[in-house]
Amino acid sequence: xxxxxxxxxxxxxxxxxxxxxxxxxxxxxxxxxxxxxxxxxxxxxxxxxxxxxxxxxxxxxxxxxxxxxxxxxxxxxxxxxxxxxxxxxxx
Amino acid sequence: xxxxxxxxxxxxxxxxxxxxxxxxxxxxxxxxxxxxxxxxxxxxxxxxxxxxxxxxxxxxxxxxxxxxxxxxxxxxxxxxxxxxxxxxxxxxxxxxxxxxxxxxxxxxxxxxxxxxxxxxxxxxxxxxxxxxxxxxxxxxxxxxxxxxxxxxxxxxxxxxxxxxxxxxxxxxxxxxxxxxxxxxxxxxxxxxxxxxxxxxxxxxxxxxxxxxxxxxxxxxxxxxxxxxxxxxxxxxxxxxxxxxxxxxxxxxxxxxxxxxxxx
Numbered sequence: 369x370x371x372x373x374x375x376x377x378x379x380x381x382x383x384x385x386x387x388x389x390x391x392x393x394x395x396x397x398x399x400x401x402x403x404x405x406x407x408x409x410x411x412x413x414x415x416x417x418x419x420x421x422x423x424x425x426x427x428x429x430x431x432x433x434x435x436x437x438x439x440x441x442x443x444x445x446x447x448x449x450x451x452x453x454x455x456x457x458x459x
Numbered sequence: 460x461x462x463x464x465x466x467x468x469x470x471x472x473x474x475x476x477x478x479x480x481x482x483x484x485x486x487x488x489x490x491x492x493x494x495x496x497x498x499x500x501x502x503x504x505x506x507x508x509x510x511x512x513x514x515x516x517x518x519x520x521x522x523x524x525x526x527x528x529x530x531x532x533x534x535x536x537x538x539x540x541x542x543x544x545x546x547x548x549x550x551x552x553x554x555x556x557x558x559x560x561x562x563x564x565x566x567x568x569x570x571x572x573x574x575x576x577x578x579x580x581x582x583x584x585x586x587x588x589x590x591x592x593x594x595x596x597x598x599x600x601x602x603x604x605x606x607x608x609x610x611x612x613x614x615x616x617x618x619x620x621x622x623x624x625x626x627x628x629x630x631x632x633x634x635x636x637x638x639x640x641x642x643x644x645x646x647x648x649x650x651x652x653x654x655x656x657x658x659x660x661x662x663x664x665x666x667x668x669x670x671x672x673x674x675x676x677x678x679x680x681x682x683x684x685x686x687x688x689x690x691x692x693x694x695x696x697x698x699x700x701x702x703x704x705x706x707x708x709x710x711x712x713x714x715x716x717x718x719x720x721x722x
Contacts, residue, residue: 398474399467399470401474402466402474403466405473405480406460406461406473406479406480409479409480409481410460433474436476
């Protein structure tokens with residue numbers, strides 16, 4: 369288990385468990401954020417979305433843009449070789 | 460909800476907090492009528508089509524002339540073709556999401572109300588007072604938001620009218636000036652950029668009205684001078700005695716729409 373994973377588990381409340389998943393492998397910026405944003409518009413306030421992507425610049429871009437729109441970034445972790453998972457709670 | 464192509468096409472504006480997927484859907488469902496596909500209409504049509512306004516009505520009875528191309532760039536390569544039809548060719552190449560309805564004739568007192576009823580927002584991109592008063596009166600009667608603009612040389616003016624709440628064009632100008640007292644672009648000239656700026660601003664107003672964002676030029680007359688780069692505005696107010704927005708005039712009477720347009 370990675371450090372990020374442990375950190376994530378420590379903060380994990382039941383309500384923070386993702387109920388939606390978006391697999392953005394193969395997508396690049398800005399579409400990683402655009403698709404994340406469109407998915408967030410679809411789900412209900414307070415629901416949690418996990419986003420998986422393999423585009424390195426999105427590690428910074430997606431959480432930053434999502435925060436700008438007022439959502440909460442619960443965790444950012446590298447879950448594999450060139451593979452990341454960001455967990456977002458819709459405001 | 461969106462196709463892969465639409466997500467890519469509209470990415471730059473979906474990113475905007477004021478637009479998003481919700482706003483993009485509104486744009487795709489919106490219907491805008493552009494009256495006049497000349498200097499003002501060309502840039503307005505270009506950006507409304509690019510933004511993905513779902514239905515664009517384009518009205519113009521003139522044909523593309525070589526003297527138009529100094530400012531009406533969407534008509535490139537279409538000399539001799541009706542401007543509404545020429546604009547449609549441009550839009551079809553730019554964005555297949557947009558349905559274009561052409562009115563290849565001048566809107567008149569007889570047909571204008573029927574035409575504008577089909578639309579959510581109307582842009583007055585005409586070049587004469589009769590058309591401006593006709594559009595104003597018809598939009599106020601039909602309660603359609605519209606954006607007026609006019610240009611000359613390096614200058615332009617514009618205002619947005621949201622009937623029945625805000626001041627209309629007739630609240631500001633009760634009737635047309637005497638014929639010959641005000642020069643036309645044909646006599647006085649106009650820089651292509653002037654029409655480009657004002658027409659583009661009209662498109663911006665239409666997008667804002669559709670999305671319900673920002674502040675429009677309602678109750679404000681914007682004056683633009685590109686020589687000095689002064690953008691100034693006049694606060695304007697609804698005139699209780701305005702024959703149109705007071706509700707006194709409820710019909711478009713064709714005989715009124717000649718020369719002075721006095722009601």
